[in-house]
Amino acid sequence: MEFINAITHKLTSLDIAEILVLIACLIVSIVGHEIAHGWVAYKFGDSTAKNLNRLSPNPLRHIDIFGTIIVPAAMYLAGGVVLGWAKPVPVRMQTVFNNGKYVGAIAVALAGIAYNLALAAAAFIAIKALIYSGSLSDSQSSQTLINSLFMLLKLNILLALFNLYPLPQLDGYKALAYVLDWAGASALTAKMMELERYGFIILIIIVMSPFSSSIFSPIYATIRYVSGLI
Template sequence: MIDWLPELLVAILATVLAITLHEAAHGYAALALGDDTAQQQGRLSLNPIRHVDKVGTLILPGILLAVQLLTIGRVEAMFGWAKPVPVDVRRLRNPRYGMVLVAAAGPAMNVFLAWCAAMLAHPLQELSGVLPPDAMDLGVRFILLSIMANLLLGLFNLLPIPPLDGGRIMVGLLPWRAAMALARLERAGLVIVMLAIFVLPRISPSLDIMGGLIGLVTGPGFRAILWLAGHGT
């Protein structure tokens, strides 16, 4: 077997679970708040195939995986997105604040999944004398990558730029005039996000948003999740 293939599969599994359940959480939250659009369109599903976006779920993560495995021989971080679950804000019982809850459901799911991954370390530790070393290594890598992927995806989506979840949360919480001004940015939101990720760091290292998020995830965020899962400080 190719040496890096097991780690590739583990990284794909961790990333797909993070992205898929993030989107599914939006759909289930919308349904609970009165909008069944996702259900009617067959998108209220835990099946990853229903949420696949060619670029965000396949091409970009594939490039990141290949580059990391070919350069450093391991996977340290992943990034991607899924096809957004359709939500009709007009069908929510309370459109404005309902959308806040729908948007927040995705990042909340990622934090929960990161905690679940950290909890897996307890039974894995109990099996340390039973499982072969290679299986233990893959188990540890899955836990670490799951925590990192979920925390990074959740925090990234909380950036206050529509159409990211953080932008939609801010639209629901800001005063009406400011909310409408922010909502109008949604058409150019993806361009703004890409500029923030790839252009601003070249202007100044202090403007490296992704670097800051990664530092937060691998530092305080990681320690907080481990503490919440009962692994001490």
């Protein structure tokens, strides 16, 4: 009930323009995250996503209404971590591995995180530039612009750091598995891959648990720190 109340309170304080901005930020952030995986895989010789036109910037080819908009918007409005997804971009990891070995596999796993960090950095720089240029005013358009950039900044820090956690289904977990396999811990990697089939259930339990605020406190601390730099 507290989760629903938090969302209801936030929605009542938002206008239509802010809701549209939130949806746009989610699409750019989550869809771009998935495309990044496919693009890096393509650089390592896997043309699967490209052949299926899944490297297209057209969001309609990637959006999962529930996972790209509804779930992450609800979690963002509730003030928690953002769990969201687009339609998975197909990647043939064996092809990537054949061409790039472990470096290629790790690069593909971390590509979405790198994209979100780059987007967060771009939003941060844009905010600083607008403030120091003195081009902002008290007009509604100026406030909408700065609020949109802040939303993009916070959302992409959330997505990047959340996905970096070594939890099943997340990019950090996949990257860790490749690193361990590279280091010779093949048996541990195999167990991690087996555990990943239950990853979504494990992830939901952790996110909804009363310990989630402590587990993900580094994310909130980072957002507060970055916001304080502006």
